[in-house]
Amino acid sequence: MPSQAMGALQLETDLRKAIENQELQIYYQPIVLLKTAKITGFEALLRWEHPDLGFVSPTKFIPVAEETGLIIPLGEWVIREACKQLHLWQLQFPSAEITMSINFSSKQFAQTNIVESIKDILNGYDLQPKHIHLELTESVLVENSQAIDQTLKQLKALGLILCLDDFGTGYSSLSYLHRFPIDILKIDHSFVMGMSSNDDRNSKVEIIQTILALAENMGMKVVAEGIETQRQLAKLRALKFEYGQGYFFSKPVDNKAIEDLLAAQSQG
Numbered sequence: 001m002p003s004q005a006m007g008a009l010q011l012e013t014d015l016r017k018a019i020e021n022q023e024l025q026i027y028y029q030p031i032v033l034l035k036t037a038k039i040t041g042f043e044a045l046l047r048w049e050h051p052d053l054g055f056v057s058p059t060k061f062i063p064v065a066e067e068t069g070l071i072i073p074l075g076e077w078v079i080r081e082a083c084k085q086l087h088l089w090q091l092q093f094p095s096a097e098i099t100m101s102i103n104f105s106s107k108q109f110a111q112t113n114i115v116e117s118i119k120d121i122l123n124g125y126d127l128q129p130k131h132i133h134l135e136l137t138e139s140v141l142v143e144n145s146q147a148i149d150q151t152l153k154q155l156k157a158l159g160l161i162l163c164l165d166d167f168g169t170g171y172s173s174l175s176y177l178h179r180f181p182i183d184i185l186k187i188d189h190s191f192v193m194g195m196s197s198n199d200d201r202n203s204k205v206e207i208i209q210t211i212l213a214l215a216e217n218m219g220m221k222v223v224a225e226g227i228e229t230q231r232q233l234a235k236l237r238a239l240k241f242e243y244g245q246g247y248f249f250s251k252p253v254d255n256k257a258i259e260d261l262l263a264a265q266s267q268g
Helices: 002-021 058-068 071-092 114-124 138-143 145-158 174-179 189-196 203-217 230-238 255-267
Strands: 024-033 038-050 054-056 099-103 132-137 161-167 184-187 221-224
Touching (some): 071 099, 071 255, 184 189
Antiparallel strands (some): 024 038
16 A cells, blocks of 8 residues: 555656646547548547656556646646647648547536636637537546536537547446437447457347437437457448547557548548
């Protein structure tokens, strides 16, 4: 326990320095139209290259940022940088019609000025709100549903697209879909992994079919996460999935690599 505590404390100290020294960067993973593999948007993912430890997994430093409150300045920086990058890509590739998905934590909902802050960022980079997708986990909706409900309605009124990430795991409840103004469901990668089986009647496929029917009835779009193989892609297409992301198309990469992908797509 003492060694774990010291490790967490050191990680917090290093993370504070990383924010100050701008060691953090954003990588982007394409979201594609499954029928054609055309890029329709990107998910912004935070990465940290530690000067001594090398790459530090987000699963290690994001929880520390959440616990210490560092997620507030970090989250604002991610939103600003991702919006800035989207603005630049829209200027460079005006026909691409791309969106930007940004993960949003429960701590960020606690900010009284969060809606105005996002509005100012959008105006500063001349972005239409519909091009920004805020991704929430189901656990966020559970923690403080009343306060979050009001903020979500304000964000929705602003014109932002709201996504429920990792859907189908942990806290799944149909009541959330009726109560909160969700536009997109992102199916957890564990369901897509389960589609590698030769048995098309396995339970995960049946659950996915149920989710797809539910989303269609509620006017929601669905994105499949974690696509890694041609077989998974074929099954998702057969199930009439429209959108997806995963290593089969591209791992998260830096902005220069994304520019190459968009350039190739515009030429093709």
